[in-house]
Amino acid sequence: MAEEDFARAGQGALHVDTSPQKLRFMQVLKFNSETDWTVAVAALWRDRMRANPWLRMCLPAGHTPVPIFAAMAGFVRQGQISFRDAEVIVLDEFGGLGPGDPGRCSCQVRHGLVDHVDLPSAHFHFIQTEAPDLAAECRRYDAVIGRGFDLTLLGVGPNGHLGMNEPGSSPERTTHRTELHASTIAASRRYLDHERTPTWGVTVGLKQLLESREVWLLARGAAKAEIVRRTMEGDVTTDVPASLLRRHPNCKLFVDAAAGAALPV
Secondary structure: OOHHHHHHHOOOEEEEEOOHHHHOOOEEEEEOOHHHHHHHHHHHHHHHHHHOOOOEEEEOOOOOOHHHHHHHHHHHHOOOOOOOOOEEEEOEEEOOOOOOOOOOHHHHHHHHOHHHOOOOHHHEEOOOOOOOOHHHHHHHHHHHHOOOOOEEEEEOOOOOOEOOEOOOOOOOOOOEEEEOOHHHHHHHHHHOOOOOOOOEEEEOOHHHHHOOOOEEEEEOOHHHHHHHHHHHHOOOOOOOHHHHHHHOOOEEEEEEOOOOOOOOO
């Protein structure tokens, strides 16, 4: 991203902390408001795509990226960027939901972003948890991931999970089935219009996330303040999978004022 563009996009930035003793490699960017946060993340993503139109991206579903997806769709409508040569690989998928269920992660990413940009259908990849042979489906997805991700966007769960890599997940795992923790199950209800709450899912593994060439960890809202603090101030441990990103050589944490409230200024 051009330095002057990022400076304008991030005018609401409160503080950047790159202390090697505390944060290892991670760069922390805090913004005064959710609007500033959205503008800065979207502008940086836009310029990554301008620099590399063939960007291979691992993208999350959920509440966190919704305004960023909307901003990226706006850039496409304005002719600032194109997704036609890029690839989107969905981070994870709930089990037990029908293929068209709007609560499915792939449907959330499709409805929030893919339907509004010029991404070819063959460049949109997602996990089929209804596959009769789930182990074979995980191997297929590993093959799709192949040489890895140029850019991975991640939200952070209330227990520190990344995707559906729950606390205790091995950093050596690739795509795999996982049982969901109670807090993840509870959080999933906001995406459903029925009572069939998923209890398991399939996720890209921590090994593949940690091997991404660039990772952005995204958090907004006061509900994320405590897990952001634990991610950045506690031990680096699989008990808080997000903390493992502190060892990643090219990772940024983007927080608005509410999500970053418990971090030192």
